[in-house]
Amino acid sequence: xxxxxxxxxxxxxxxxxxxxxxxxxxxxxxxxxxxxxxxxxxxxxxxxxxxxxxxxxxxxxxxxxxxxxxxxxxxxxxxxxxxxxxxxxxxxxxxxxxxxxxxxxxxxxxxxxxxxxxxxxxxxxxxxxxxx
Amino acid sequence: xxxxxxxxxxxxxxxxxxxxxxxxxxxxxxxxxxxxxxxxxxxxxxxxxxxxxxxxxxxxxxxxxxxxxxxxxxxxxxxxxxxxxxxxxxxxxxxxxxxxxxxxxxxxxxxxxxxxxxxxxxxxxxxxxxxx
DNA sequence: TTTAAATACGATAATTTTAGTCGTATTTAT
DNA sequence: ATAAATACGACTAAAATTATCGTATTTAAA
Numbered sequence: 001x002x003x004x005x006x007x008x009x010x011x012x013x014x015x016x017x018x019x020x021x022x023x024x025x026x027x028x029x030x031x032x033x034x035x036x037x038x039x040x041x042x043x044x045x046x047x048x049x050x051x052x053x054x055x056x057x058x059x060x061x062x063x064x065x066x067x068x069x070x071x072x073x074x075x076x077x078x079x080x081x082x083x084x085x086x087x088x089x090x091x092x093x094x095x096x097x098x099x100x101x102x103x104x105x106x107x108x109x110x111x112x113x114x115x116x117x118x119x120x121x122x123x124x125x126x127x128x129x130x131x132x
Numbered sequence: 133x134x135x136x137x138x139x140x141x142x143x144x145x146x147x148x149x150x151x152x153x154x155x156x157x158x159x160x161x162x163x164x165x166x167x168x169x170x171x172x173x174x175x176x177x178x179x180x181x182x183x184x185x186x187x188x189x190x191x192x193x194x195x196x197x198x199x200x201x202x203x204x205x206x207x208x209x210x211x212x213x214x215x216x217x218x219x220x221x222x223x224x225x226x227x228x229x230x231x232x233x234x235x236x237x238x239x240x241x242x243x244x245x246x247x248x249x250x251x252x253x254x255x256x257x258x259x260x261x262x263x264x
Numbered sequence: 265t266t267t268a269a270a271t272a273c274g275a276t277a278a279t280t281t282t283a284g285t286c287g288t289a290t291t292t293a294t
Numbered sequence: 295a296t297a298a299a300t301a302c303g304a305c306t307a308a309a310a311t312t313a314t315c316g317t318a319t320t321t322a323a324a
Contacts, residue, residue, distance in 0.1 A: 002134050004222045012239045036236045061321030062269035090136045104168045107144045110262040130242040193292030194298035
């Protein structure tokens with residue numbers, strides 16, 4: 001099924017929400033969570049991670065919150081996904097070495113080919129294309 | 133991470149193995165499981181499913197087994213993945229209707245755009261490209 | 265300068281999904 | 295008849311994901 005996690009889903013919802021606001025206007029995790037019925041704490045973690053990755057900016061204290069920081073045009077979906085979820089690929093034999101297979105595996109190369117195609121595809125799409 | 137399940141992994145290993153054999157030669161779940169250190173019963177289920185989908189052919193009885201049936205050039209990766217795992221997409225909001233979101237969701241359309249791109253990409257790759 | 269509302273984040277619990285096993289039936293070559 | 299294979303539903307185990315808890319820190323504003 002090739003699915004991404006909720007984290008990405010919440011991140012996209014939040015970004016899309018922020019884009020509807022006036023530039024530099026802050027919005028809080030609570031606000032977004034209530035608006036879309038998301039679990040606030042989990043959403044908050046996602047927002048915190050995006051802040052660490054400089055996709056958004058966090059402002060602490062009361063009347064603090066988050067706002068978009070980067071130019072979303074300049075962030076590829078590949079980078080976005082990988083920042084939130086780690087390396088992109090249909091199977092992990094590409095990066096993790098402790099595969100069950102010792103040397104018997106016969107699909108490593110073809111899998112890598114698929115993975116490269118996927119990465120290329122998501123490299124060509126910008127985050128803005130998705131959030132706008 | 134966008135990962136596929138073991139089912140697909142085992143299916144690919146099995147197909148690739150069959151391709152190394154003489155055409156029409158049968159191989160059993162046991163044989164493949166032992167050769168690659170896979171759980172035999174689970175592999176068998178995957179083979180059975182591929183047989184139901186007419187990708188391979190099953191022959192019962194002792195000295196029975198499986199062999200490739202379809203022209204793998206004619207099966208797209210999209211069809212292959214969807215046969216084994218159901219609809220292809222990075223999130224299921226496309227097909228499943230019981231989403232948490234009532235009408236508040238703001239990312240359905242962009243998600244569908246990504247999903248379409250993915251399906252298109254996998255439509256263009258044949259199963260043979262991967263197993264050969 | 266106290267309070268309250270927000271972010272920050274590690275730890276843990278709950279849930280869901282995936283992976284694997286078991287048991288039994290059926291088929292069929294020998 | 296027997297044995298080796300496929301077929302498959304039911305169940306268990308393990309892993310991954312999702313969500314919550316608890317606490318610390320920051321800081322605007324009363």
